[in-house]
Amino acid sequence: MKADLRLLYVLTMANLKSRYRNTFYGFLWVILNPILIFAVQAYAFKIIFKIQYMNYTTFLLSGLLPWLFIVQSVEMCTNLFVNYANFIRNLPVGPLTLLLTQVLDNFINFLFSFLILVIAFFATEPEKFKILFFMPLPVLSLALSIGSLCLIFASVNVILRDLKFVTSFLFSLLFYLTPIFYPAQFIPEQFKILVTLNPFYHVIHPFQILTMSGYGAEFFSSLLLSYGISAIFAVIAYVVWNRMKGYLIFYA
Amino acid sequence: MRENKKLLLDIKNLSLAFPLRLITSSSMRDIFISTLAGPFSKKFERGSFPVLKDINLQVREGDRIGLIGVNGAGKSTLCRCISGYYQPRTGSIERNGAIRALFEPALGLYPELSGRENARILAEIYFQQYRDEIDEIVKESLEFSELKNFIDAPIKTYSKGMLVRLTLSVLSARPADILILDEVFDGADEFFREKLSARIKKLIDTSGAVIFVSHYEAQIANVSNRAVVMGEGKIIYDGEITAAYALYRALKGDLD
Numbered sequence: 001m002k003a004d005l006r007l008l009y010v011l012t013m014a015n016l017k018s019r020y021r022n023t024f025y026g027f028l029w030v031i032l033n034p035i036l037i038f039a040v041q042a043y044a045f046k047i048i049f050k051i052q053y054m055n056y057t058t059f060l061l062s063g064l065l066p067w068l069f070i071v072q073s074v075e076m077c078t079n080l081f082v083n084y085a086n087f088i089r090n091l092p093v094g095p096l097t098l099l100l101t102q103v104l105d106n107f108i109n110f111l112f113s114f115l116i117l118v119i120a121f122f123a124t125e126p127e128k129f130k131i132l133f134f135m136p137l138p139v140l141s142l143a144l145s146i147g148s149l150c151l152i153f154a155s156v157n158v159i160l161r162d163l164k165f166v167t168s169f170l171f172s173l174l175f176y177l178t179p180i181f182y183p184a185q186f187i188p189e190q191f192k193i194l195v196t197l198n199p200f201y202h203v204i205h206p207f208q209i210l211t212m213s214g215y216g217a218e219f220f221s222s223l224l225l226s227y228g229i230s231a232i233f234a235v236i237a238y239v240v241w242n243r244m245k246g247y248l249i250f251y252a
Numbered sequence: 253m254r255e256n257k258k259l260l261l262d263i264k265n266l267s268l269a270f271p272l273r274l275i276t277s278s279s280m281r282d283i284f285i286s287t288l289a290g291p292f293s294k295k296f297e298r299g300s301f302p303v304l305k306d307i308n309l310q311v312r313e314g315d316r317i318g319l320i321g322v323n324g325a326g327k328s329t330l331c332r333c334i335s336g337y338y339q340p341r342t343g344s345i346e347r348n349g350a351i352r353a354l355f356e357p358a359l360g361l362y363p364e365l366s367g368r369e370n371a372r373i374l375a376e377i378y379f380q381q382y383r384d385e386i387d388e389i390v391k392e393s394l395e396f397s398e399l400k401n402f403i404d405a406p407i408k409t410y411s412k413g414m415l416v417r418l419t420l421s422v423l424s425a426r427p428a429d430i431l432i433l434d435e436v437f438d439g440a441d442e443f444f445r446e447k448l449s450a451r452i453k454k455l456i457d458t459s460g461a462v463i464f465v466s467h468y469e470a471q472i473a474n475v476s477n478r479a480v481v482m483g484e485g486k487i488i489y490d491g492e493i494t495a496a497y498a499l500y501r502a503l504k505g506d507l508d
Contacts, residue, residue, distance in 0.1 A: 014362050018364040
Protein backbone atom coordinates (compact mmCIF):
# COMPACT_ATOMS: atom_id res chain seq x y z
CA MET A 1 0.00 0.00 0.00
CA LYS A 2 2.74 2.43 1.00
CA ALA A 3 4.74 1.37 -2.04
CA ASP A 4 1.68 1.96 -4.28
CA LEU A 5 1.22 5.45 -2.89
CA ARG A 6 4.88 6.21 -3.46
CA LEU A 7 4.65 5.00 -7.06
CA LEU A 8 1.53 7.08 -7.56
CA TYR A 9 3.39 10.11 -6.28
CA VAL A 10 6.44 9.49 -8.47
CA LEU A 11 4.38 8.97 -11.63
CA THR A 12 2.12 11.95 -10.97
CA MET A 13 5.16 14.17 -10.48
CA ALA A 14 6.60 12.79 -13.71
CA ASN A 15 3.36 13.66 -15.51
CA LEU A 16 3.30 17.16 -14.09
CA LYS A 17 6.95 17.75 -14.88
CA SER A 18 6.43 16.55 -18.46
CA ARG A 19 3.56 18.90 -18.85
CA TYR A 20 5.23 21.88 -17.29
CA ARG A 21 8.54 21.16 -18.99
CA ASN A 22 10.11 21.57 -15.59
CA THR A 23 9.68 25.32 -15.51
CA PHE A 24 7.41 27.89 -13.97
CA TYR A 25 6.57 29.18 -17.45
CA GLY A 26 5.43 25.71 -18.41
CA PHE A 27 3.09 25.86 -15.46
CA LEU A 28 1.91 29.29 -16.58
CA TRP A 29 1.23 27.84 -20.05
CA VAL A 30 -1.09 25.23 -18.58
CA ILE A 31 -2.92 27.77 -16.42
CA LEU A 32 -3.20 30.18 -19.34
CA ASN A 33 -5.67 27.87 -21.09
CA PRO A 34 -8.55 28.23 -18.58
CA ILE A 35 -7.82 31.93 -18.12
CA LEU A 36 -8.13 32.56 -21.86
CA ILE A 37 -11.28 30.47 -22.22
CA PHE A 38 -12.76 32.34 -19.30
CA ALA A 39 -11.73 35.76 -20.62
CA VAL A 40 -13.19 35.16 -24.07
CA GLN A 41 -16.47 33.81 -22.71
CA ALA A 42 -16.79 36.61 -20.17
CA TYR A 43 -16.26 39.05 -23.02
CA ALA A 44 -18.75 37.34 -25.34
CA PHE A 45 -21.56 36.88 -22.85
CA LYS A 46 -21.17 39.80 -20.51
CA ILE A 47 -20.08 42.51 -22.90
CA ILE A 48 -21.57 41.42 -26.23
CA PHE A 49 -24.71 39.52 -25.18
CA LYS A 50 -25.06 41.58 -22.00
CA ILE A 51 -26.32 38.77 -19.79
CA GLN A 52 -27.77 40.38 -16.69
CA TYR A 53 -27.12 38.15 -13.74
CA MET A 54 -25.82 39.02 -10.27
CA ASN A 55 -22.05 38.89 -10.34
CA TYR A 56 -21.73 37.29 -13.76
CA THR A 57 -17.95 36.82 -13.91
CA THR A 58 -17.88 34.95 -10.60
CA PHE A 59 -20.83 32.86 -11.70
CA LEU A 60 -19.18 31.97 -15.01
CA LEU A 61 -15.92 31.04 -13.33
CA SER A 62 -17.61 28.86 -10.71
CA GLY A 63 -19.17 26.67 -13.40
CA LEU A 64 -16.46 26.89 -16.03
CA LEU A 65 -13.53 25.65 -13.92
CA PRO A 66 -15.20 22.39 -12.83
CA TRP A 67 -16.41 21.92 -16.40
CA LEU A 68 -12.91 22.32 -17.80
CA PHE A 69 -11.63 19.85 -15.21
CA ILE A 70 -14.19 17.33 -16.48
CA VAL A 71 -13.52 17.92 -20.17
CA GLN A 72 -9.74 17.96 -19.92
CA SER A 73 -9.61 14.84 -17.77
CA VAL A 74 -11.92 12.89 -20.06
CA GLU A 75 -9.98 14.09 -23.08
CA MET A 76 -6.64 13.01 -21.62
CA CYS A 77 -7.88 9.75 -20.13
CA THR A 78 -10.09 8.29 -22.83
CA ASN A 79 -7.17 7.19 -24.97
CA LEU A 80 -4.88 6.59 -21.99
CA PHE A 81 -4.76 2.79 -22.04
CA VAL A 82 -4.00 2.84 -25.76
CA ASN A 83 -1.35 5.56 -25.44
CA TYR A 84 0.28 3.83 -22.51
CA ALA A 85 0.10 0.31 -23.95
CA ASN A 86 3.90 0.29 -23.79
CA PHE A 87 3.71 0.88 -20.03
CA ILE A 88 0.94 -1.61 -19.39
CA ARG A 89 2.50 -4.44 -21.36
CA ASN A 90 6.05 -3.96 -20.21
CA LEU A 91 6.11 -2.52 -16.71
CA PRO A 92 4.84 -3.59 -13.33
CA VAL A 93 2.52 -0.58 -13.26
CA GLY A 94 -1.18 -1.32 -13.28
CA PRO A 95 -3.61 0.45 -15.63
CA LEU A 96 -5.53 1.82 -12.65
CA THR A 97 -2.39 3.44 -11.25
CA LEU A 98 -1.75 5.09 -14.61
CA LEU A 99 -5.30 6.37 -14.85
CA LEU A 100 -5.23 7.68 -11.30
CA THR A 101 -1.95 9.42 -12.08
CA GLN A 102 -3.50 11.24 -15.00
CA VAL A 103 -6.59 12.24 -13.02
CA LEU A 104 -4.41 13.49 -10.15
CA ASP A 105 -2.31 15.48 -12.58
CA ASN A 106 -5.46 17.17 -13.90
CA PHE A 107 -6.77 17.60 -10.39
CA ILE A 108 -3.67 19.52 -9.39
CA ASN A 109 -4.04 21.75 -12.44
CA PHE A 110 -7.66 22.29 -11.51
CA LEU A 111 -6.70 23.32 -7.98
CA PHE A 112 -4.27 25.87 -9.34
CA SER A 113 -6.79 27.29 -11.73
CA PHE A 114 -9.12 27.36 -8.76
CA LEU A 115 -6.74 29.91 -7.30
CA ILE A 116 -7.96 32.23 -10.04
CA LEU A 117 -11.47 31.86 -8.72
CA VAL A 118 -10.31 32.64 -5.22
CA ILE A 119 -8.52 35.76 -6.36
CA ALA A 120 -11.50 36.88 -8.44
CA PHE A 121 -13.64 36.22 -5.44
CA PHE A 122 -11.66 38.23 -2.95
CA ALA A 123 -11.31 41.05 -5.41
CA THR A 124 -15.07 41.40 -5.82
CA GLU A 125 -16.61 40.16 -2.58
CA PRO A 126 -14.01 39.90 0.20
CA GLU A 127 -16.70 39.50 2.89
CA LYS A 128 -17.80 36.11 1.49
CA PHE A 129 -14.44 34.35 1.96
CA LYS A 130 -16.01 31.94 4.49
CA ILE A 131 -17.62 29.88 1.75
CA LEU A 132 -14.17 28.68 0.72
CA PHE A 133 -14.13 26.36 3.71
CA PHE A 134 -17.01 24.48 2.13
CA MET A 135 -15.34 24.18 -1.27
CA PRO A 136 -13.68 20.80 -0.59
CA LEU A 137 -17.15 19.18 -0.40
CA PRO A 138 -18.21 19.74 -4.02
CA VAL A 139 -14.57 19.34 -5.15
CA LEU A 140 -14.44 15.82 -3.71
CA SER A 141 -17.68 14.82 -5.40
CA LEU A 142 -16.46 16.28 -8.69
CA ALA A 143 -13.18 14.38 -8.46
CA LEU A 144 -15.02 11.13 -7.74
CA SER A 145 -17.26 11.65 -10.76
CA ILE A 146 -14.34 12.46 -12.99
CA GLY A 147 -12.26 9.51 -11.86
CA SER A 148 -15.18 7.18 -12.54
CA LEU A 149 -16.00 8.69 -15.93
CA CYS A 150 -12.37 8.49 -17.00
CA LEU A 151 -12.20 4.83 -16.03
CA ILE A 152 -15.38 4.07 -17.99
CA PHE A 153 -14.28 5.89 -21.14
CA ALA A 154 -10.70 4.63 -21.03
CA SER A 155 -11.85 1.01 -20.65
CA VAL A 156 -14.42 1.16 -23.43
CA ASN A 157 -12.06 3.04 -25.73
CA VAL A 158 -9.70 0.08 -25.73
CA ILE A 159 -12.29 -1.82 -27.77
CA LEU A 160 -14.04 1.05 -29.49
CA ARG A 161 -11.09 3.11 -30.57
CA ASP A 162 -13.05 6.05 -31.91
CA LEU A 163 -14.75 6.70 -28.58
CA LYS A 164 -12.30 9.54 -27.97
CA PHE A 165 -13.66 11.45 -30.98
CA VAL A 166 -17.23 10.76 -29.94
CA THR A 167 -16.67 11.96 -26.37
CA SER A 168 -14.93 15.13 -27.43
CA PHE A 169 -17.79 15.86 -29.85
CA LEU A 170 -20.44 15.13 -27.23
CA PHE A 171 -18.73 17.29 -24.65
CA SER A 172 -18.57 20.20 -27.06
CA LEU A 173 -22.37 19.87 -27.45
CA LEU A 174 -22.91 19.41 -23.74
CA PHE A 175 -21.14 22.66 -23.01
CA TYR A 176 -24.10 24.50 -24.56
CA LEU A 177 -26.70 22.30 -22.87
CA THR A 178 -25.20 22.65 -19.41
CA PRO A 179 -25.94 25.87 -17.53
CA ILE A 180 -22.40 27.15 -17.26
CA PHE A 181 -22.37 30.45 -19.10
CA TYR A 182 -26.06 31.00 -18.39
CA PRO A 183 -27.90 30.29 -15.10
CA ALA A 184 -30.43 27.44 -15.00
CA GLN A 185 -33.16 29.96 -14.13
CA PHE A 186 -32.96 31.32 -17.71
CA ILE A 187 -34.20 28.05 -19.18
CA PRO A 188 -37.87 28.02 -20.24
CA GLU A 189 -40.04 25.59 -18.33
CA GLN A 190 -40.58 23.15 -21.22
CA PHE A 191 -36.79 22.65 -21.62
CA LYS A 192 -35.96 22.25 -17.93
CA ILE A 193 -35.94 18.49 -18.42
CA LEU A 194 -32.66 18.86 -20.35
CA VAL A 195 -31.02 20.15 -17.20
CA THR A 196 -32.69 17.69 -14.86
CA LEU A 197 -31.36 14.80 -16.93
CA ASN A 198 -27.89 16.25 -17.34
CA PRO A 199 -25.65 14.57 -14.74
CA PHE A 200 -22.82 17.04 -15.32
CA TYR A 201 -25.03 19.90 -14.32
CA HIS A 202 -25.73 18.26 -10.96
CA VAL A 203 -22.03 17.83 -10.29
CA ILE A 204 -21.23 21.44 -11.20
CA HIS A 205 -24.29 23.06 -9.64
CA PRO A 206 -23.08 23.02 -5.98
CA PHE A 207 -20.09 25.16 -7.03
CA GLN A 208 -22.42 27.74 -8.53
CA ILE A 209 -24.77 27.80 -5.57
CA LEU A 210 -21.98 28.03 -3.04
CA THR A 211 -20.32 30.85 -4.92
CA MET A 212 -23.49 32.82 -5.62
CA SER A 213 -25.64 32.28 -2.54
CA GLY A 214 -23.43 30.65 0.08
CA TYR A 215 -23.88 27.56 2.21
CA GLY A 216 -27.59 27.44 2.86
CA ALA A 217 -30.03 24.53 2.62
CA GLU A 218 -30.04 24.87 -1.18
CA PHE A 219 -26.31 24.22 -1.28
CA PHE A 220 -26.52 21.09 0.83
CA SER A 221 -29.40 19.59 -1.11
CA SER A 222 -27.53 20.19 -4.39
CA LEU A 223 -24.47 18.65 -2.79
CA LEU A 224 -26.43 15.55 -1.88
CA LEU A 225 -27.61 15.20 -5.46
CA SER A 226 -24.05 15.67 -6.67
CA TYR A 227 -22.77 12.86 -4.45
CA GLY A 228 -25.65 10.69 -5.65
CA ILE A 229 -24.56 11.21 -9.27
CA SER A 230 -20.92 10.50 -8.34
CA ALA A 231 -21.97 7.28 -6.65
CA ILE A 232 -23.85 6.18 -9.78
CA PHE A 233 -20.82 6.95 -11.95
CA ALA A 234 -18.62 5.04 -9.53
CA VAL A 235 -20.87 1.98 -9.64
CA ILE A 236 -20.94 2.02 -13.45
CA ALA A 237 -17.15 2.41 -13.50
CA TYR A 238 -16.76 -0.52 -11.14
CA VAL A 239 -18.96 -2.76 -13.29
CA VAL A 240 -17.29 -1.74 -16.56
CA TRP A 241 -13.81 -2.15 -15.09
CA ASN A 242 -14.56 -5.59 -13.72
CA ARG A 243 -15.88 -6.64 -17.08
CA MET A 244 -12.93 -5.18 -18.96
CA LYS A 245 -9.85 -5.60 -16.81
CA GLY A 246 -9.14 -9.16 -17.88
CA TYR A 247 -9.28 -8.21 -21.55
CA LEU A 248 -7.63 -4.86 -21.37
CA ILE A 249 -4.05 -5.93 -21.69
CA PHE A 250 -4.72 -8.01 -24.78
CA TYR A 251 -6.16 -5.08 -26.62
CA ALA A 252 -4.05 -2.23 -25.32
CA MET B 253 20.27 -31.96 -5.13
CA ARG B 254 18.34 -29.30 -7.06
CA GLU B 255 15.13 -30.42 -5.35
CA ASN B 256 16.49 -29.19 -2.02
CA LYS B 257 16.71 -25.61 -3.26
CA LYS B 258 13.99 -23.12 -2.45
CA LEU B 259 11.01 -23.23 -4.80
CA LEU B 260 10.65 -19.71 -6.16
CA LEU B 261 8.00 -20.22 -8.76
CA ASP B 262 5.38 -22.93 -9.06
CA ILE B 263 3.12 -22.90 -12.09
CA LYS B 264 0.31 -25.42 -12.21
CA ASN B 265 -2.00 -26.17 -15.14
CA LEU B 266 -1.74 -22.67 -16.51
CA SER B 267 -3.79 -21.96 -19.61
CA LEU B 268 -4.44 -18.65 -21.24
CA ALA B 269 -6.54 -17.63 -24.20
CA PHE B 270 -6.68 -14.28 -25.92
CA PRO B 271 -10.26 -13.16 -26.42
CA LEU B 272 -11.34 -12.63 -29.99
CA ARG B 273 -13.24 -9.42 -30.51
CA LEU B 274 -15.71 -8.77 -27.74
CA ILE B 275 -17.86 -6.88 -30.14
CA THR B 276 -17.94 -7.51 -33.86
CA SER B 277 -17.36 -3.84 -34.60
CA SER B 278 -14.28 -2.05 -33.44
CA SER B 279 -15.60 1.48 -33.59
CA MET B 280 -18.63 3.51 -32.55
CA ARG B 281 -19.08 4.47 -36.18
CA ASP B 282 -19.37 0.81 -37.27
CA ILE B 283 -21.88 0.14 -34.52
CA PHE B 284 -23.91 3.18 -35.56
CA ILE B 285 -23.90 2.14 -39.20
CA SER B 286 -24.55 -1.55 -38.63
CA THR B 287 -27.35 -0.80 -36.17
CA LEU B 288 -29.14 1.34 -38.73
CA ALA B 289 -28.41 -1.09 -41.56
CA GLY B 290 -29.56 -4.17 -39.69
CA PRO B 291 -31.01 -3.51 -36.24
CA PHE B 292 -31.23 -7.19 -35.34
CA SER B 293 -27.92 -8.39 -36.67
CA LYS B 294 -25.54 -10.08 -34.29
CA LYS B 295 -23.51 -7.57 -32.32
CA PHE B 296 -21.58 -9.73 -29.96
CA GLU B 297 -19.26 -12.57 -30.62
CA ARG B 298 -17.61 -14.86 -28.19
CA GLY B 299 -14.57 -16.95 -28.74
CA SER B 300 -10.96 -17.09 -27.88
CA PHE B 301 -7.61 -18.08 -29.20
CA PRO B 302 -5.53 -20.33 -26.93
CA VAL B 303 -2.00 -19.09 -26.37
CA LEU B 304 -0.85 -21.13 -23.38
CA LYS B 305 -2.03 -24.68 -22.85
CA ASP B 306 -1.68 -26.46 -19.55
CA ILE B 307 1.74 -25.18 -18.53
CA ASN B 308 3.44 -26.75 -15.53
CA LEU B 309 6.76 -25.35 -14.46
CA GLN B 310 8.74 -25.27 -11.25
CA VAL B 311 11.58 -22.82 -10.86
CA ARG B 312 14.03 -23.20 -7.99
CA GLU B 313 16.77 -21.02 -6.65
CA GLY B 314 19.83 -21.34 -8.85
CA ASP B 315 17.85 -22.19 -11.98
CA ARG B 316 19.05 -20.40 -15.10
CA ILE B 317 16.35 -21.25 -17.58
CA GLY B 318 16.81 -20.59 -21.27
CA LEU B 319 13.33 -20.34 -22.78
CA ILE B 320 13.35 -21.23 -26.46
CA GLY B 321 10.76 -21.59 -29.16
CA VAL B 322 9.75 -20.16 -32.50
CA ASN B 323 7.90 -16.85 -32.72
CA GLY B 324 4.36 -17.21 -31.44
CA ALA B 325 5.16 -20.25 -29.29
CA GLY B 326 3.99 -18.36 -26.19
CA LYS B 327 7.34 -17.48 -24.58
CA SER B 328 6.64 -13.81 -23.89
CA THR B 329 3.04 -14.54 -22.92
CA LEU B 330 4.24 -17.05 -20.35
CA CYS B 331 6.74 -14.51 -19.02
CA ARG B 332 4.02 -11.86 -18.78
CA CYS B 333 1.83 -14.29 -16.85
CA ILE B 334 4.66 -15.01 -14.45
CA SER B 335 5.23 -11.28 -14.00
CA GLY B 336 1.56 -10.82 -13.18
CA TYR B 337 0.78 -8.58 -16.16
CA TYR B 338 -1.60 -11.13 -17.65
CA GLN B 339 -4.12 -12.75 -15.37
CA PRO B 340 -4.75 -16.32 -16.45
CA ARG B 341 -8.25 -17.72 -16.11
CA THR B 342 -7.23 -21.26 -15.35
CA GLY B 343 -4.34 -22.65 -13.37
CA SER B 344 -2.23 -21.07 -10.69
CA ILE B 345 1.08 -19.29 -10.33
CA GLU B 346 2.71 -19.25 -6.93
CA ARG B 347 5.53 -16.77 -6.51
CA ASN B 348 7.94 -16.84 -3.60
CA GLY B 349 9.95 -13.75 -4.26
CA ALA B 350 10.01 -10.40 -6.01
CA ILE B 351 9.98 -10.60 -9.79
CA ARG B 352 11.77 -8.20 -12.09
CA ALA B 353 10.89 -8.61 -15.73
CA LEU B 354 12.15 -6.78 -18.74
CA PHE B 355 10.40 -7.14 -22.08
CA GLU B 356 11.34 -4.00 -23.92
CA PRO B 357 14.86 -2.65 -23.60
CA ALA B 358 14.07 0.63 -25.36
CA LEU B 359 11.49 1.90 -22.88
CA GLY B 360 10.99 5.59 -23.47
CA LEU B 361 8.80 6.32 -20.50
CA TYR B 362 8.49 10.08 -20.39
CA PRO B 363 9.84 11.54 -23.65
CA GLU B 364 9.84 15.11 -22.34
CA LEU B 365 11.91 14.27 -19.27
CA SER B 366 15.66 13.81 -19.14
CA GLY B 367 17.57 10.55 -19.04
CA ARG B 368 18.35 11.22 -15.41
CA GLU B 369 14.68 11.72 -14.51
CA ASN B 370 13.58 8.67 -16.47
CA ALA B 371 16.29 6.59 -14.81
CA ARG B 372 14.94 7.61 -11.44
CA ILE B 373 11.36 6.74 -12.41
CA LEU B 374 12.49 3.34 -13.70
CA ALA B 375 14.39 2.74 -10.48
CA GLU B 376 11.33 3.72 -8.42
CA ILE B 377 9.17 1.31 -10.41
CA TYR B 378 11.57 -1.61 -10.37
CA PHE B 379 13.52 -1.37 -7.13
CA GLN B 380 10.81 -1.14 -4.53
CA GLN B 381 12.68 -3.53 -2.27
CA TYR B 382 15.81 -1.35 -2.50
CA ARG B 383 13.96 1.78 -1.47
CA ASP B 384 16.87 3.34 0.45
CA GLU B 385 19.40 2.79 -2.29
CA ILE B 386 17.57 4.49 -5.13
CA ASP B 387 19.84 7.56 -5.27
CA GLU B 388 22.84 5.33 -5.40
CA ILE B 389 21.32 3.02 -8.03
CA VAL B 390 20.47 5.96 -10.29
CA LYS B 391 23.90 7.54 -9.93
CA GLU B 392 25.75 4.33 -10.56
CA SER B 393 23.53 3.30 -13.51
CA LEU B 394 23.96 6.64 -15.22
CA GLU B 395 27.73 6.37 -14.91
CA PHE B 396 27.61 2.88 -16.33
CA SER B 397 25.45 3.96 -19.27
CA GLU B 398 28.16 6.41 -20.46
CA LEU B 399 25.52 8.71 -21.88
CA LYS B 400 27.59 11.61 -20.54
CA ASN B 401 26.20 14.96 -21.74
CA PHE B 402 22.99 13.37 -22.94
CA ILE B 403 21.97 12.39 -19.42
CA ASP B 404 20.23 15.71 -18.89
CA ALA B 405 18.69 15.92 -22.34
CA PRO B 406 15.05 14.89 -22.86
CA ILE B 407 14.94 11.26 -23.94
CA LYS B 408 12.84 12.15 -26.98
CA THR B 409 16.18 13.19 -28.48
CA TYR B 410 17.70 9.74 -27.84
CA SER B 411 18.35 7.08 -30.43
CA LYS B 412 17.04 3.58 -29.82
CA GLY B 413 20.52 2.43 -28.82
CA MET B 414 20.75 5.18 -26.21
CA LEU B 415 17.38 4.25 -24.74
CA VAL B 416 18.51 0.64 -24.50
CA ARG B 417 21.65 1.75 -22.68
CA LEU B 418 19.66 3.78 -20.21
CA THR B 419 17.02 1.13 -19.53
CA LEU B 420 19.39 -1.81 -19.23
CA SER B 421 21.89 0.09 -17.10
CA VAL B 422 19.19 0.81 -14.54
CA LEU B 423 17.49 -2.57 -14.69
CA SER B 424 20.70 -4.49 -14.18
CA ALA B 425 21.83 -2.46 -11.18
CA ARG B 426 20.66 -4.90 -8.51
CA PRO B 427 19.90 -8.62 -8.43
CA ALA B 428 16.30 -9.92 -8.25
CA ASP B 429 14.69 -12.98 -6.66
CA ILE B 430 13.24 -13.98 -10.00
CA LEU B 431 14.65 -12.26 -13.04
CA ILE B 432 13.00 -12.42 -16.45
CA LEU B 433 14.91 -11.15 -19.46
CA ASP B 434 13.00 -11.31 -22.72
CA GLU B 435 15.28 -10.65 -25.69
CA VAL B 436 16.95 -7.78 -23.94
CA PHE B 437 20.05 -7.50 -26.09
CA ASP B 438 18.17 -6.29 -29.13
CA GLY B 439 19.19 -2.81 -30.11
CA ALA B 440 22.28 -2.25 -28.00
CA ASP B 441 25.26 -1.23 -30.09
CA GLU B 442 28.24 -3.53 -30.55
CA PHE B 443 30.59 -1.82 -28.13
CA PHE B 444 28.08 -1.41 -25.37
CA ARG B 445 26.77 -4.94 -25.78
CA GLU B 446 30.05 -6.42 -24.58
CA LYS B 447 30.19 -4.19 -21.54
CA LEU B 448 26.53 -4.88 -20.87
CA SER B 449 26.90 -8.64 -21.27
CA ALA B 450 29.39 -8.67 -18.44
CA ARG B 451 27.03 -6.69 -16.24
CA ILE B 452 24.03 -8.85 -17.10
CA LYS B 453 26.10 -11.98 -16.51
CA LYS B 454 26.85 -10.64 -13.06
CA LEU B 455 23.17 -9.82 -12.53
CA ILE B 456 22.23 -13.35 -13.55
CA ASP B 457 24.85 -14.85 -11.27
CA THR B 458 23.63 -12.90 -8.25
CA SER B 459 19.89 -13.27 -8.82
CA GLY B 460 17.83 -16.07 -7.32
CA ALA B 461 16.45 -17.59 -10.50
CA VAL B 462 16.53 -16.43 -14.07
CA ILE B 463 14.32 -16.97 -17.09
CA PHE B 464 16.14 -15.91 -20.19
CA VAL B 465 14.46 -15.65 -23.60
CA SER B 466 16.65 -15.34 -26.64
CA HIS B 467 16.85 -16.41 -30.25
CA TYR B 468 20.62 -16.80 -30.02
CA GLU B 469 21.85 -20.21 -29.02
CA ALA B 470 25.22 -18.89 -27.91
CA GLN B 471 23.59 -16.51 -25.42
CA ILE B 472 21.39 -19.23 -23.99
CA ALA B 473 24.25 -21.69 -23.75
CA ASN B 474 26.38 -19.03 -22.10
CA VAL B 475 24.05 -18.28 -19.19
CA SER B 476 21.64 -21.20 -18.79
CA ASN B 477 21.83 -24.45 -16.88
CA ARG B 478 18.39 -25.63 -17.96
CA ALA B 479 16.39 -25.20 -21.13
CA VAL B 480 12.65 -25.15 -21.70
CA VAL B 481 11.34 -25.51 -25.23
CA MET B 482 7.91 -24.17 -26.07
CA GLY B 483 5.82 -24.94 -29.11
CA GLU B 484 2.24 -23.93 -29.85
CA GLY B 485 1.60 -22.81 -26.30
CA LYS B 486 2.88 -25.94 -24.62
CA ILE B 487 6.10 -26.91 -22.90
CA ILE B 488 7.46 -29.70 -25.02
CA TYR B 489 10.83 -30.17 -23.40
CA ASP B 490 12.36 -29.24 -20.07
CA GLY B 491 15.90 -30.26 -19.28
CA GLU B 492 19.36 -30.26 -20.69
CA ILE B 493 20.45 -27.54 -23.13
CA THR B 494 22.04 -29.53 -25.96
CA ALA B 495 19.13 -31.93 -26.12
CA ALA B 496 16.72 -28.96 -26.07
CA TYR B 497 18.44 -27.43 -29.06
CA ALA B 498 18.44 -30.68 -30.98
CA LEU B 499 14.67 -30.86 -30.47
CA TYR B 500 14.19 -27.21 -31.27
CA ARG B 501 16.11 -27.52 -34.53
CA ALA B 502 14.09 -30.58 -35.50
CA LEU B 503 10.89 -28.63 -34.82
CA LYS B 504 12.09 -25.69 -36.84
CA GLY B 505 13.04 -28.07 -39.64
CA ASP B 506 9.48 -29.32 -39.68
CA LEU B 507 8.15 -25.79 -39.91
CA ASP B 508 10.51 -24.83 -42.72
